[in-house]
Ligand SMILES: O=P(O)(O)O[C@H]1O[C@H](CO)[C@@H](O)[C@H]1O
């Protein structure tokens with residue numbers, strides 16, 4: 001049993017998986033956090049690994065950038081490989097000055113400009129939300145670790161570069177949106193559809209308001225807190 005995007009065999013994945021966009025982040029997580037990590041997927045270099053964290057099995061699978069790419073990997077992880085807990089570990093831009101670079105953002109909900117979500121629901125505006133148990137666990141653990149974190153409404157945008165600006169963007173922070181990334185809404189919508197648990201945890205790397213940003217070197221170390229938090233949540237789910 002393989003798919004066009006994944007050559008892992010049945011049982012190669014643990015029930016819980018971390019989902020970074022970046023394949024090299026998947027490799028970094030496997031090599032620096034997991035014990036006995038083995039490569040289970042390398043199709044298109046979208047790397048996937050399984051190992052253990054604190055003695056419990058866990059996987060990490062890259063999703064690529066954007067909701068179409070994530071949707072392929074997540075659909076297959078759920079429906080072909082039987083995964084039950086999916087935690088995205090991403091980077092996000094900041095849309096609220098209270099959220100500082102390096103802060104952890106828990107996407108309690110994910111608003112979106114994407115037709116991927118909108119077109120499923122006809123006249124309805126579906127609200128993609130995180131699994132409450134995962135969200136509560138992440139918030140409790142972030143607190144216990146003394147992390148600076150925020151839980152709130154994320155924007156999952158299909159567009160990274162708004163070359164000509166776009167109307168309405170200013171309304172998003174005014175309605176409590178705290179960050180922007182590109183995948184959480186599709187992840188939450190698929191999790192709802194297939195009755196599995198999902199959460200998105202991001203590290204804020206560049207503030208769109210103040211223009212503060214993490215330099216390339218600090219980026220990796222700043223992601224460490226988020227990864228350890230996500231692994232703790234994943235193996236207890
Ligand atoms: O760092 P990752 O997980 O890739 O997440 C963010 O970074 C990419 C854009 O640079 C998008 O995938 C966005 O969601």
Ligand SMILES: O=c1cc[nH]c(=O)[nH]1
Pocket residue numbers: 091092093094160180181182205206208
């Ligand atoms: O999607 C993203 C990710 C990081 N920073 C952004 O500004 N956007």
